[in-house]
Amino acid sequence: MATQRPADHPTIPAPKIGVLLLNLGTPDATDYWSMRRYLSEFLSDRRVIETNPVIWQAILQGIILSTRPQKSGRNYERIWDKAENDSPLRVISRRQAQKLQTRLGERVIVDFGMRYGNPSTASRLEALEKAGCHKILLVPLYPQYSAPTTATANDKAFEALGKMRWQPAVRTMPAYFEEPIYVETLARSIADGVAALDFEPDVVLTSYHGMPKTYLMAGDPYYCQCLKTTRLVREHLGWPDEKLMVTFQSRFGPTEWLRPYTDETLMALPGQGKKKIAVVAPAFSVDCIETLEEIAITGREQFEHAGGEKFAYISCLNDSEGGMAMLEALVRKELGGWI
Template identity: 55%
Template sequence: MASTSHSVVSELVQPGEGRLGHAPGDHPPVPRSRVGVVLANLGTPDATDYWAMRRYLNEFLSDRRVVDYSRWLWQPLLQLVILSRRPFASGRAYRSIWNQALDESPLLTITREQTEKLAVRLEAAFGDRVVVDFCMRYGNPSTESVLRRLQARGCERILFFPLYPQYGSPTTATACDQAFRTLMALKWQPAIRTVPAYFAHPDYLEALAASVREAYDAATPRPEVLVASYHGVPKRYLEEGDPYYCHCRETTRLLQERLGLDDEAIETTFQSKFGPEEWVGPATVERVAELARQGRKHIAVVSPAFAADCVETLEEIQQEIRDAFLEAGGETFTYVPCLNAREDHVAALEAIARHELAGWL
């Protein structure tokens, strides 16, 4: 620190900011104290070419929360086999849904829109004392870059908000891990809170139910079965204490109550299986085909675990899973979009954030 014999200035400011204070004249500028809110989503490649996809998949599949096999076995397989082929297939999938106007993935577009709408709501309540931003666990904007940017803007307290209604080790936990890794490298750590699973929050459930009601009202004929499709995890995770499977089942039950559906009119399934071991089920792609063969010709699929439409919903559900249903004899397939930047969804995010910010703002 500079010697106190230096002259004292009355304000320490960043451009456009200011707070009265007293410090030596050569003290670095200090921004006004603020609270940050960070929406954290899974991630996105920067482009759809081979090398961009390889960088993204390497970061994703090297995460021990996602694939926890021995590094000595997994990394040679990943680097020499999987990453030599999978970027091509993943690139094709992303190209089929890519936001060409902005040259980015829909997940990035939607998460930015959610952030902008949440910022308007929180700033209306708290003014410029709160700063809202977003980050990605994999790809850009990185968690580290966003947390450092918020700290540079004076955020001495940060609410870290993983956009996963159901807690899962490969989603919520790894997002928080990355935030904590950033704190480990900071000389001055901001105080940080993390938002817990919110699958049972009434505002989230009402927004989810409203999205289904709207899809049903627009569908002709009315769907006979609502399939709630969640991203799958290995069955071993459930046995080792990960609550994700139970949170998913409970989400479906709570949604069923709000919609007033009979047991035969709603199901829980899981998608996106990867690797050789047993995963929780039933598998969405297999179950929708079975429903068609059983004579359930009109179904709807909703994805309660995804806060924003992404490759798993726009490509996997709307293409692969839809095709499986129709090829098995199904007739109408209704996809219920993710909650995305719906006003009732953003209102739910605001309610959750304000609850977790209690005592800070």
């Protein structure tokens, strides 16, 4: 005879498989306090800033957060999605989750979460668990691994999982920079982006988010994976070495970061006779402040001010057909044995 459940036993939903897309994060708005909350969380992460926290917090809370929220807020205003009244990162991430849900079908529940800001990783893991997801795949959307991106995204998820009474089985998707389908998709997006221009670039920059050089020396593989990404794409395209360059952007503070710097390169190229360029950002799966403002707007201004004549920014893969086909293939591979 089957055992009867107590009358007050909680309802248990049918088992599902969860897929949680993870990205960096974004402020909720561009005002001072929204920016301050976001920047405080972001810049307090020990994976991002490895300086002694006692010293760093005094600098962060006392100096940086007194002025940086206003500047960052103005930069966000330049790229804010007015139609959605939201940041492009959150708007596009939502579309990615919706399109992947359609591709994977009803047995899988797809959601997205942010390491900093909303929707929080913890809130989305809780939602997936309540929906009956006894198995969850964490998908950090960073093609190249680094401690300040992939590792901290997983850290935040594990922190939330550590508070759950009924903890689901969990897998994490690894960096995918050398997966053939990623290399092919990225190469095709670059080739299509260049073909759509009304000029032939003298050079195409692959601009990656930077990190302090000390992180590389401590063993972070990010730098090497960035170089390999560009090499694999260059070989796929059949381009000469000088056609596809590697640079690093978004440096912060006085320490030395990975070189060559994107901004310095943009300002130097016109003087070298390279006055027509295109830029792509392979470290980002979704267009955000670092691509739409730092590269597409400020980078263009720096290049043109230095004498550049033609500038183009080639968008991230975002929720494009090719990008979603690639993401579906990678996720299905990691779900092997589950679906």
